[in-house]
Amino acid sequence: MIPRYTRPEMAAIWTPESRFQIWLDIETLAAEAMEQMGQVPKGTTAAVRERAKFEVERIDEIEREVKHDVIAFLTNVTEHVGEEARYLHMGMTSSDVLDTCLNVQMVRAADLMLAGIDRVLAALEKRAFEHKLTPTIGRSHGIHAEPTTFGIKLATFHAEFQRARQRLLLAKEEVSTCAISGAVGTFANIDPKVEEHVAAKLGLTIEPVSTQVIPRDRHAMYFAVLGVIASSVERLATEVRHLQRTEVLEAEEFFSAGQKGSSAMPHKRNPVLTENLTGLARLVRSAVTPALENVALWHERDISHSSVERGIGPDATIHLDFALHRLAGVVENLVVYPENMLATINSMGGLHNSQRILLALVEKGVSREEAYRLVQRNAMRTWKKEGPLNELLKGDADVSARLTAAEIDDLFDLEYHFKHVDTIFARVFGKA
Amino acid sequence: MIPRYTRPEMAAIWTPESRFQIWLDIETLAAEAMEQMGQVPKGTTAAVRERAKFEVERIDEIEREVKHDVIAFLTNVTEHVGEEARYLHMGMTSSDVLDTCLNVQMVRAADLMLAGIDRVLAALEKRAFEHKLTPTIGRSHGIHAEPTTFGIKLATFHAEFQRARQRLLLAKEEVSTCAISGAVGTFANIDPKVEEHVAAKLGLTIEPVSTQVIPRDRHAMYFAVLGVIASSVERLATEVRHLQRTEVLEAEEFFSAGQKGSSAMPHKRNPVLTENLTGLARLVRSAVTPALENVALWHERDISHSSVERGIGPDATIHLDFALHRLAGVVENLVVYPENMLATINSMGGLHNSQRILLALVEKGVSREEAYRLVQRNAMRTWKKEGPLNELLKGDADVSARLTAAEIDDLFDLEYHFKHVDTIFARVFGKA
Amino acid sequence: MIPRYTRPEMAAIWTPESRFQIWLDIETLAAEAMEQMGQVPKGTTAAVRERAKFEVERIDEIEREVKHDVIAFLTNVTEHVGEEARYLHMGMTSSDVLDTCLNVQMVRAADLMLAGIDRVLAALEKRAFEHKLTPTIGRSHGIHAEPTTFGIKLATFHAEFQRARQRLLLAKEEVSTCAISGAVGTFANIDPKVEEHVAAKLGLTIEPVSTQVIPRDRHAMYFAVLGVIASSVERLATEVRHLQRTEVLEAEEFFSAGQKGSSAMPHKRNPVLTENLTGLARLVRSAVTPALENVALWHERDISHSSVERGIGPDATIHLDFALHRLAGVVENLVVYPENMLATINSMGGLHNSQRILLALVEKGVSREEAYRLVQRNAMRTWKKEGPLNELLKGDADVSARLTAAEIDDLFDLEYHFKHVDTIFARVFGKA
Amino acid sequence: MIPRYTRPEMAAIWTPESRFQIWLDIETLAAEAMEQMGQVPKGTTAAVRERAKFEVERIDEIEREVKHDVIAFLTNVTEHVGEEARYLHMGMTSSDVLDTCLNVQMVRAADLMLAGIDRVLAALEKRAFEHKLTPTIGRSHGIHAEPTTFGIKLATFHAEFQRARQRLLLAKEEVSTCAISGAVGTFANIDPKVEEHVAAKLGLTIEPVSTQVIPRDRHAMYFAVLGVIASSVERLATEVRHLQRTEVLEAEEFFSAGQKGSSAMPHKRNPVLTENLTGLARLVRSAVTPALENVALWHERDISHSSVERGIGPDATIHLDFALHRLAGVVENLVVYPENMLATINSMGGLHNSQRILLALVEKGVSREEAYRLVQRNAMRTWKKEGPLNELLKGDADVSARLTAAEIDDLFDLEYHFKHVDTIFARVFGKA
DSSP: OOGGGOOHHHHHHTSHHHHHHHHHHHHHHHHHHHHHTTSSOTTHHHHHHHHOOOOHHHHHHHHHHHOOHHHHHHHHHHHHHGGGGGGTTTTOOHHHHHHHHHHHHHHHHHHHHHHHHHHHHHHHHHHHHHTTTOEEEEEETTEEEEEEEHHHHHHHHHHHHHHHHHHHHHHHHHTOEEOOOOTTSSOTTSOHHHHHHHHHHHTOEEOSSOSSSOOTHHHHHHHHHHHHHHHHHHHHHHHHHHHHSTTTOSEEOOOOTTOOSOSSOTTOOOOHHHHHHHHHHHHHHTTHHHHHHTSOOSTTOOSHHHHHHHHHHHHHHHHHHHHHHHHHHHHHHOEEOHHHHHHHHHTTTTGGGHHHHHHHHHHTTOOHHHHHHHHHHHHHHHHTTSSOHHHHHHTOHHHHTTSOHHHHHHTTOGGGGGTTHHHHHHHHHSOO | OOGGGOOHHHHHHTSHHHHHHHHHHHHHHHHHHHHHTTSSOTTHHHHHHHHOOOOHHHHHHHHHHHOOHHHHHHHHHHHHHOGGGGGTTTTOOHHHHHHHHHHHHHHHHHHHHHHHHHHHHHHHHHHHHHTTTOEEEEEETTEEEEEEEHHHHHHHHHHHHHHHHHHHHHHHHHTOEEOOOOTTSSOTTSOHHHHHHHHHHHTOEEOSSOSSSOOTHHHHHHHHHHHHHHHHHHHHHHHHHHHHSTTTOSEEOOOOTTOOSOSSOTTOOOOHHHHHHHHHHHHHHTTHHHHHHTSOOSTTBOSHHHHHHHHHHHHHHHHHHHHHHHHHHHHHHOEEOHHHHHHHHHTTTTGGGHHHHHHHHHHTTOOHHHHHHHHHHHHHHHHTTSSOHHHHHHTOHHHHTTSOHHHHHHTTOSGGGGTTHHHHHHHHHSOO | OOGGGOOHHHHHHTSHHHHHHHHHHHHHHHHHHHHHTTSSOTTHHHHHHHHOOOOHHHHHHHHHHHOOHHHHHHHHHHHHHGGGGGGTTTTOOHHHHHHHHHHHHHHHHHHHHHHHHHHHHHHHHHHHHHTTTOEEEEEETTEEEEEEEHHHHHHHHHHHHHHHHHHHHHHHHHTOEEOOOOTTSSOTTSOHHHHHHHHHHHTOEEOSSOSSSOOTHHHHHHHHHHHHHHHHHHHHHHHHHHHHSTTTOSEEOOOOTTOOSOSSOTTOOOOHHHHHHHHHHHHHHTTHHHHHHTSOOSTTOOSHHHHHHHHHHHHHHHHHHHHHHHHHHHHHHOEEOHHHHHHHHHTTTTGGGHHHHHHHHHHTTOOHHHHHHHHHHHHHHHHTTSSOHHHHHHTOHHHHTTSOHHHHHHTTOGGGGGTTHHHHHHHHHSOO | OOGGGOOHHHHHHTSHHHHHHHHHHHHHHHHHHHHHTTSSOTTHHHHHHHHOOOOHHHHHHHHHHHOOHHHHHHHHHHHHHOGGGGGTTTTOOHHHHHHHHHHHHHHHHHHHHHHHHHHHHHHHHHHHHHTTTOEEEEEETTEEEEEEEHHHHHHHHHHHHHHHHHHHHHHHHHTOEEOOOOTTSSOTTSOHHHHHHHHHHHTOEEOSSOSSSOOTHHHHHHHHHHHHHHHHHHHHHHHHHHHHSTTTOSEEOOOOTTOOSOSSOTTOOOOHHHHHHHHHHHHHHTTHHHHHHTSOOSTTBOSHHHHHHHHHHHHHHHHHHHHHHHHHHHHHHOEEOHHHHHHHHHTTTTGGGHHHHHHHHHHTTOOHHHHHHHHHHHHHHHHTTSSOHHHHHHTOHHHHTTSOHHHHHHTTOGGGGGTTHHHHHHHHHSOO
16 A cells, blocks of 8 residues: 555555454344344343444554454453453354455445546546547557547547446455355354345345355455456556657646656656556556465465455555546546647658558459559658658559549548447447 | 367367468458448359368468468468459458457357366266265364365355356456457448448457457456466365375375376375366466556557467467366366265364354353363363363363263264255255 | 564665655765765755755645655755755756665665575574484375475575575665666766766665666566565475474474464464465565566656555565564474374385385396386285285285395385485585 | 467477487486496496487377376386386486476576577667767657667667676576485485486586475576566567657668558558567566466475476577567667657757756756746747747746856757767777
8 A cells, every 4th residue: 555546535444443343343243143043142232332342452452462363353342342242253253254344345445446437437438529529540559550539549448447347346246245154164153144144234145155264266356357457547548648758749648737747857748647557557467466376275264365465455456446536537637639639640641541542442443462562652652751642642653543633532531530430439338 | 388288179269270260251251241231242252152261371471471460361362262352351450350350269268168167067066965964174274173064165166166157258258249340440441330240140249449459458357267267276276185185185186097106106196187287277377467468558559469369368278278177077086085084073182173162161151261261271282182172171170160071072063063064055056 | 565564674664754865865975976076066065964854744745736756855855955955966867866765775675684584594504403303204296205304394495595595685786776867867967977976875886877767677686586585485384384284283383372373263273474474475476577567668767667666665575574584483483293293204104115115126126117016006005004015015925026024124214214414414504 | 389489499499309308318317327336237328328219109108098207208218228227217206307307498498598688789789889879869758858869778778688698697597407316305215426417417506405396496586587588678679669650750670571561551560570579578477477386386396386387488488589589680670760860859849958958047046946947937838839948048038147048059959968978888888
């Protein structure tokens, strides 16, 4: 957890106070179930609810002696509740509390990240419609290809974050389980109905079968999804970084009034937010492998996963949550330069129309190979700044034998490329 | 691709022949759509279907000159089809073919792996019911905890592979898309209806919006799922390795007649299959990070993903497919030693009942802390081989003041632990 | 950074106070060099040394406005120094300060970790000599192989941590460089002698050529080494976990008086320290890939590496440092049970001597294949508890035709296996 | 191993034939040592050398029965050698052969990669001197910073590949060991002198202490180094990709005569080699984590590492070897456009001189903060194309009060930035 990349809402989920409060909720709900089944005396739950408290420092103090966090917690709670506390944790094992708690935290974290994705989606939709027909060059390999619109660019990201949203919902569902099944998952000393009760009250489903722990393939899946979403964040960040580079400057991160770009060079306006997002993506992704390594615990469990989760649990969710909001801000405030986009398209002498000409020649009966050769030999001259492509084509006897000057000029019409924008928008946004 | 870890069915998906055949299918279907819309002459598709052929070596030869695989392929096909070939690839870009083909391959690979998971599931279910009530010690931290059954152990894996199946179905769906959208995804020179036609014929859905390529977050998700499944394979493999170690020997991989365990030591019977599965899990997982790094392609695409996918595409699917079948075989043929399992349970002087006694003391009015102390002081003596726990407890005045000798013996009943096995089996298998 | 896995000495390296103090040192030393060359007024350095101060909160406050940490720092320092502060940072760029500072921190962190390795080495050496001739079974595949000594086991780890030490020294050297080369590494506005001066004063070497930053392949190498060392920690931790499992119990982590192993089961003594080390190893390793991804910065630099290093810089060093000391403690206090080790050796009816018998038969003129068959058929009977191997061999006519009963018994002498222990110890420890 | 990214020299190291030949060499050398010590009959080695042969298919056939590769190999060799073959593998264990062989292969692979690095270094040096004084803009964050030379850019890569070379030498040394220590490393049935003999003959050093295997921290370090070198390859590849993008076009991969850039767009010239190198870097890096996971083998060894190494051993070395040679070719043939580089520098109205002006103002007594403000306000106007920076500064009363027009123009001298190029070259190349 790096403070500067942390939103307080997400940090709050991972504090010791939050964790112990969830533990207390689980223990109390379990006692409640047992009380309803007549397994602990009437009034136990009410007494616990009335008097239960804990102090993080006191728990730490006890843990230093007993070297066991759940025992330390229970001891501290007992100091407040007194007699009735003996009915807490009856037939349960630490992992019943720890793992159900972790899942509650991961579900809450998922909800916050979903809100972040929603903000990204809203920003992308707004800006996509704003630039639905803003022409910009499409590039493959960093080389100009054919024109597209800036709205379509943004639509590709919207579709990607719709998928991110769907994946995160599934990841959340993966960890939305509760296990209260005792020391090795046999319910030897606790009725399965307790698990059902606690699960229902916490909005979780029961874990069909647990060992001592909730199986870690669930958490592995969760962190894997965070890694994929982080990579989608990186793709959008990379696009902005490219668009802002000096030679392109088709879009730019918002640069606030007092901001300084460089301690040495007062002229600099750097895409620092999206570069930061690129780095954060690396950090979030780094949680995936240890989460995968956590799956193969020994027998009914070992505790090697615990230290890993103390690290990646907060870190990966906090950083991705922060990244999503930072990304949303970048999109919301992105300064777009349509005139530069148009200038870029026009800077290459019409090269981006090479395919259209090739197809037109094929339609006129030229073989595909021959057409390719004819277009390429003129395109290479345009590349060397010997003239705009349409003019060179008109002067090429082999071409002009098939296409009139007017036909050639028609093939350089920019609007031609945008006739299916409505179709694409309808597919992505459900409206055009 | 390591030959010894390769099943021919999966290898067949990834041969050059398979790939080129899918390319040809895509090109032909696209021409068919255009013919139906009147965009290419009637009869084109029929002619292509009749005469189209390709030779891998010839394609390689052409590629060495033009340094472009799709162009090389089309040139070779044209050599066979003649005139009508000019209507192939009309308005399309290489990635339309390459990416749709890759998705077809990944879908087929997923289907094979699903069959592998089904075999694992069937084996686990069969063996789980066979050992539904075979007592075995549950272990946390490698230390004896409380008894469970070998059937429950297997049930935890069944539940995990049910999740694996569900995840793989979703991963398959992620890559079940077709994109035929032209150079930068604008359909500038090709009607979106072509994409719809090809998608439908190939059993895919249309990609709502593509750049030049099908977005790589889909493939990242796919490989991430393979990584999670591989980790589940590793968990089961690790369990078998532990059970087979000399000091435990509660289960053993099948050891065939002519097999030799060691070149030096004729007595050895090693869990080499599950150790191998552990290694294969590492290999499959190693595909996840490069797949994540493939997401952030530059602008409408760069081609850095291609070499990565040439590696991890075949490798990760081939190795996981092989691992699933090897795993299924291990489970099907696993030699189980119920008598050793029982001996293990009984080897520790009844220590595994410590929690039951603690709970019984609490019920008799002892505080949880006091009960813990009473049990632990006797348990530590049993640990030191000073006597079975029930006898020591009977001789402990503080305990015998609360529990009669008969009550204590009752607390050591093994069957007590298995009263909820039916519940667990019903949850996992839908029957008990 | 997870507080419970953090030693204060290492945490101190990574505080904002430490970082800003190093920045101030660098800036002051640079000014000193310029003053010596007559490029800034005499007395500048003295004035800075006398009055320079900074407040972390004030710097944070300024940074919130200017969004640039080095500018914020300089502004705060200027508030204290006044007039002469204008000669600070002359011709330098932020990265000159940031990167040299990071290297200073990484060097200090390496020194702390080297001390940790030294403690591990000392503990291993002491325990290795203590158990130089303590017989224990060697295991491959978890299956008994041939006897070795516990001292040899520990010697393998000592040799491995000697390598770890050597690697860490090299990693430290990799990042022991200083760059003060200006905005793009050309020394346009700063004399290379400034770099030489600062480097010498800080105990670093000059970076032969920098872009705007110190090249990140150096840091990648550093974190890669931490990942390898963490994996060696995991190997030793895994060994202890295996030795402590109930069925083996040949060694055990020290279990302190008040310690509780389980909230539910009072009898438990779990290898929680080494399980924790296994998890920490995963965490430390997770820094390697993002460090590798940090190498390919764009052009003369982008800032994507920064957020990554804010995470992995402290985290990986803090966790490995903690792990090394925890590991040293585990070795120092390890409870070893030589009697159990011997019992383990003897538990398998002498199977571990199978190779010796095979070799003896070969010496008697039996072919290797035939000898293997003869030994294996008796070994398999011993495996099935049909009798100790030496007795079975004596009763096997094909064997007793070649080996007398006395010869067979000689082949079961345990001391035979330890004749080269001195050689091994001399190789590893330089003494036997 | 992907055929198109494979050089035959490297592939040859990893064939079954090579592996079995090395096995035979090891077995023969071990027998030779024993013969010299009188432990096997005189003439054994000569007989083996004369008659020993093997056939890969026959070994495979035998392995299918015995499921053990070394036994299969020995059986096949025995079929040719006859009687004397019984003295092969005496007192050895399979890993003695397998691990020493793997190290021999990894050493040979390192030698090939060192040759690749040398070719990269030679190309970088040649091109660096060629463009030692070719002005080009330095960029941080993708934004123009200050001028540098293309030679300096290349020098940064030369220095990085010098480090790569040094690291690879160390990695090679890490795996340059031989272990012939028997089943659990005790030399129970083999004299340590055999190990010394084989090591010396193979140009290796002895492994000071082995378990059953050569410790895998060595191999982890080797693959980690490959990952770092691959990341350096990626940094250079990324630089070329940026320089070739349409808007920059300061350098370009060589584009051969018959080459086609796109199946759809005949005008395209794409940086496909460096994009490919970017992907290969991801593939090579993916070997690092499984290599780290291979370290913590169980007890004296398990065989989980084997399948991993069958994959990453050939794959990572083959792909990095290929990448190094491809990279060398890119540098050797890189088409550089100095005129475009100069045009780029001049395209921004002199903004890259902002720091010089700031420093000049500070020298004239302006405070650093005030100077920053003065320069930034004019720089922002130049950024908005309101005029070249020097002209705007001359027209700014606050600036012209401190700097004359002539002084301002002097501050825009390009050569100023290159005065330390000789120093840098001397540091990197040992000559200027």
